[in-house]
Amino acid sequence: MDSRILIIEDDKNIARIIQLELEHEGYKTSIAHSGREGLDILEQEKIDLIVLDVMIPELNGMEVLRRIRSTDDTIIVIMLTARDSVYDKVNGLDLGANDYMTKPFEIEELLARIRSNLRFRSVKESDVLSIQHLSIHTGPREVYANNELVELTRREYELLLYLAENKNRALEREQILNQVWGYDYFGDTNLIDVYIRYLRKKLQNLNGDSLIQTVRGVGYMMKE
Known part of the structure; x- marks a missing residue:
């Protein structure tokens, strides 16, 4: 697969597990452990999809998402968080998240959501x-x-x-x-x-x- 996925997650074990599973599926990956590091990678690399944790240091996930959407509405963003309140979900979706998952999650479900979002974008782009x-x-x-x-x-x-x-x-x-x-x-x-x-x-x-x-x-x- 040609899609490149950026994982912004401060828990290094979780980030590594997600990376290994994604690379096993054939995706190219990059990892950032803070909001600022994630934005720096976005400046340097062409990213198709971001797996973005809400609770990350320096800039939290909501602020990272806000900054991304201020300049780019094409990158797919799937939010990850340990919080499951309706407010957090609504806030993330209102800021422009494409999907939302609550920790703990099954890696198979995350992979399915990634496939679904990338497939939907591919269909959308083919119509332009x-x-x-x-x-x-x-x-x-x-x-x-x-x-x-x-x-x-x-x-x-x-x-x-x-x-x-x-x-x-x-x-x-x-x-x-x-x-x-x-x-x-x-x-x-x-x-x-x-x-x-x-x-x-x-x-x-x-x-x-x-x-x-x-x-x-x-x-x-x-x-x-």
Whole structure:
């Protein structure tokens, strides 16, 4: 597995047991025994998931989580704590924890939750098509440019998605018309030019240069 997991746990025995089990499963791991050490590792390494104990020295787990979420909402965080009060769980989840486990716990359950969270993130990421400043979320059919939502009609969205799925390929107008409007559409291919202008205008409002380029004598291409 390519996923890298950071264990932030001050109990060295527990941290080592978790590390050995994770590495046996094929994960790459790093260990920190304090909040500050954990944040330092995050600065230096690409981490996919954090197993974060609440009661750690220097900076507690809640503060570490708060700092992580102030700059990054993609890293998966599973909280570990000996406390089982509803307040602690709600506080952790409100701060952005993805999951919560109370000590003592079974290592098999922790491994199952790690697998589940990583699998869910993988599915989520597969639903996002990114090209430079542009992100196309195919599930909700939303488009973001520079993290700002771009309002598109259904046909504009379908045209943009088709261009993005075939990025760096010159697409003929007839080809675009058939794929986006359907083979039973017998309208003028000039319709493509009109919709390309619509898209360029909406996307250029958020970025100076258009990603959609004209290929003379052929049609259009979205170039990365």
